[in-house]
Amino acid sequence: MSAIWEYRELFFFLALRDVKIKYRQAVLGVAWAAIQPLVTMVLFAWLFSQRMNPEAGSQDSKVFYLSALVPWLYFSGAVSGASNSLVGNADMLRKVYFPRLVLPGAAALASLVDLGVGLAVLLVFIAVFGSLSLKLLLWIPLVILLFVASLSVGAFLAAINARYRDVKHTVPFLLQIWLFLSPVIYPITAIPEQFRFFVALNPMVGILGAFRATAIPTSTVDLPSLLVSIGSTVVLGGFALLYFLRTEVELADVI
Amino acid sequence: MPAIRAERLSKMFRVGNRGRGMLREALTARLRGPPARSSELWVLRDLSLQIEAGHVVGLVGKNGAGKSTLLKILSRITAPTSGVVKLRGKVTSLLEVGTGFHEELTGRENVYLSGCILGMSKRLIDRAFDSIVAFSGVEAFLDTPLKRYSSGMRLRLGFAVAAHLDGEILLVDEVLAVGDGEFQRKCLTAMQDLQRRGRTVLLVSHNLAAIESLCSRVIWLDAGQARADGPTHDVLSEYAKSFSGGGGTAADLSALTQRTGSGAIRFDRFDLLDADGFTPMTAVRLGGSFAMRLHFTSRVSMQGLIFGVTFHSPLGSVVAQTHTFNAGQEVTVVPGRSYLDVQIRDFNLMPGRYVLSLYAAHLGDIYHDSLEQCLDLDVLPTARYGQLRGMDGSIVALDSDWGEPIASEAP
Secondary structure, three states, X not given: OHHHHHOHHHHHHHHHHHXXXXXXXXXXXXXXXXXXXXXXXXXXHHHHHHHHOHHHHHXXXXXXXXXXXXXXXXXXXXXXXXXXXXXXXXXXXXXXXXXXXXXXXXXXXXXXXXXXXXXXXXHHHHHHHOOOOHHHHHHHHHHHHHHHHHHHXXXXXXXXXXXXXXXXXXXXXXXXXXXXXXXXXXXXXXXXXXXXXXXXXXXXXXHHHHHHHXXXXXXXXXXXXXHHHHHHHHHHHHHHHHHXXXXXXXXXXXX | OEEEEEEEEEEEXXXXXOOOOOHHHXXXXXXXXXXXXXXXXXXXXXXXXXXXXXXEEEEEXXXXXXXXXXXXXXXXXXXXXXXXXXXXXXXXXXXXXXXXXXXXXXXXXXXXXXXXXXXXXXXXXXXXXXXXXXXXXXXXXXXXXXXXXXXXXXXXXXXXXXXXXXOOEEEEEOHHHXXXXXXXXXXXXXHHHHHHOOOEEEEEOOOHHHHHHHOOEEEEEEOOEEEEEEEHHHHHHHHHHHOOOOOOOOEEOOOXXXXXXXXXXEEEEEEXXXXXXXXXXXXXXXXXXXXXXXXXXXXXXXXXXXXXXXXXXXXXXXXXXXXXXXOOOOEEEOOEEEEEEEEEXXXXXXXXXXXXXXXXXXXXXXXXXXXXXXXEEEEEOOOOOOOOOOOOOOOEOOOOOOOOOOOOOOO
């Protein structure tokens, strides 16, 4: 961990590189970070609102979808970026030493720019279609939790991907299934109370539920599921870190 | 106090399918038992070495001797299979020029990125930035993406960053082998500077002249072990002997094992003959003509072959080559022993010692036999040069006549 601190500049430079590359030679540039959640939101609102999800329809469907989509898209982007970060920088891994965790870390950090843009858009929607409240301060710890959860999953997948490229092909499916297992298109209250504990072992359940609760004036944070998700994030993070550090030493040989 | 201490380092790689395959293989491997076709390749074996702080040490050895693996272990890029490394001080490794460069980023951005990846702090890069830019000579393109750079510009920019690296211990791999003469000179100056500042340097190079001028001590790695370790001159002359095929220019090649290729053809003798093709010679003369006779054994009939001879400078870079492909000739061979002559006219390499490589191949780098730098060829001055003339370090002789100064304007 102290080694990570020593390499913090590298961490930021690599994140900066990822951000610059992502939007370079694109006319709309970083505006894409706003377009992606907006288009998905419109699509979801149009597809699901009335037919599948009457409960959502009773609230404001735009804020309902956007409030979970913005953090979800961060998770999805950070996990796929981080899981490819070791293989994508294989040349560098073979030529110079630095703590390898810097690479998935930088990928997850770079995606925070998108999250920031997304949250700004969400803020506008909340202001226009709902009301701003102090609950929004919860975003700060929630973003940290989201970062840790995304980095844990991404770093774990990155380490496996270094040896088995099957992971690269699996990640898109994994994220798709994960989307349906998380309360993005349905509210957390759609999950029967007695199952919520197990479902919340998926860190995204508590995190997305809490994000949405902060955005919708009438709803409150489901504390039990958030606590379970915090716990599972910590366990997942510890496990991912151990696995990553164990495989780190042989990375240059197997990648 | 030694800056670098390595004790009984060994490194083993598994050669075969394991570790590179698919998840499915790993899952089924447990059922099938240990993998049948993976064999062990020991790149380093029980290597111990110690380098005192402030020393510049050269590391030489043939390809595959374990030089790069040793540097990678010392720089923590890869872990040894067994053994211990103890380092005293900040380690900077330079195994490649332009590490971390990204195509889409500008020259300026790449200087910061690469410098940071190689272990420089942002403050250090800020301070060195102007000097890096001046060194690279690409000022005009600093805000142009790297993808628009020529390969020479990339190299210069990469080296400019490398030349400003700092650390108590520097591990440098073969960066001297690339680039033109001026680039190499800059490189040497930068290395000498490190030496003056008391840095500990371990330098891998095939450029023996560079090693000779920089290092006080040389370690010769052979098959993962230190074959010789001592004062530069002693080790280098011993090392040079090992690949000069007996030192002669009419040489028996059949015993040489340092060869690559399919083996369908094997060179077994090389003769240096005078222009008429009868009288053996020991050296050639600048401006003279001579013949080289390549004796070989072929196992099969083949056609469309390319035979070639490459001339290397003593520093290892290619200075000339002649091959049948350029001559517009395809060679057909029959099983058994044969020889092939090549005539060279008006030989215009400057006097000195050159090293030859021989090969027989099919187009597309399909080598049947390739002997890298297996023979020495001595070039003698012609009568046109007086004693000690014609030794100016240049390579190509220009057939030129200088006139007398003629006054073009009265004082």
